[in-house]
Amino acid sequence: MTARNLALFVEGVPRRREYCLSVDMAIKQLAANSVSEALKSKHVRVSEAVDMDLRRGQARQSNSPARGALPAVLAVLTNAIxxxxxxxxxxxxxxxxxxxxxxxxxxxxxxxxxxxxxxxxxxxxxxxxxxxxxxxxxxxxxxxxxxxxxxxxxxxxxxxxxxxxxxxxxxxxxxx
CATH class of the missing domain: 2.60.20.10 (Crystallins)
Incomplete structure (x- = not known):
């Protein structure tokens, strides 16, 4: 399962639509339990930043400039804690x-x-x-x-x- 399909599992967001998020804002919003707001903000394409295997709750980072902050964001997005x-x-x-x-x-x-x-x-x-x-x-x-x-x-x-x-x-x- 790729990060492109992550939206399907988060609050019923449609599968094919691409969402972007600002890593800094996402971390702040996720801390406040606002996943939908994190997905609406802009700057870093999740689908380009990471490949996600939701079944195992693990992420493999790509060479995206935002790769350092993505494990924390994805852990919360996918309930991988x-x-x-x-x-x-x-x-x-x-x-x-x-x-x-x-x-x-x-x-x-x-x-x-x-x-x-x-x-x-x-x-x-x-x-x-x-x-x-x-x-x-x-x-x-x-x-x-x-x-x-x-x-x-x-x-x-x-x-x-x-x-x-x-x-x-x-x-x-x-x-x-």
Whole structure:
């Protein structure tokens, strides 16, 4: 699936019509959850900037001048924000991949993963904050792709040892 067909999947926009977007404006508007406004703005043709495989939620950048900002824009446009986590080190035992997450929304883990996660990794182009409480108020550490096969260490920038302590998380596309 190419980016030219991306419009089909975003708010019922017709398939064949070409849409343009300004990367800077798109990021601001997408942060405000205004996908339709982002698609109406002008400057960078999405269809010329990236080829998109929506089934896998991955983008392959072309040589467009706007290529640096496109992963963040496309992650939000395609709901490609996701995180993978497992109850044991090295990505083993009761793993889950939560996808189509909303940027900045707090997600509370299901009972089988609460206070049990030992591996955590956001999808490519995404970062997440993980929290020890159930409502994303007590941050344990920030995690960037590819994540950590073991949370059994003290994370940088004031992070804590989060092994078997995570109960909620929130993720965002990395602005570039």
């Amino acid at each position: 996701g995180a993978y986590f497992c109850n044991d080190n090295n990505w083993t035992n009761d793993c889950a991949h939560w996808t189509a997450l909303t940027a900045g929304k707090c997600y509370t883990l299901d009972a089988g993963h609460q206070n049990s996660i030992s591996s955590f990794g956001p999808d490519e182009g995404i970062f997440c904050d993980v929290y020890t409480d159930y409502h994303c108020t007590n941050e344990c550490m920030m995690v960037y792709h590819p994540g950590y096969a073991s949370l059994n260490f003290n994370g940088g920038d004031g992070g804590q040892n989060c092994n078997d302590r995570v109960n909620s998380f929130a993720c965002w596309a990395i602005p570039t």
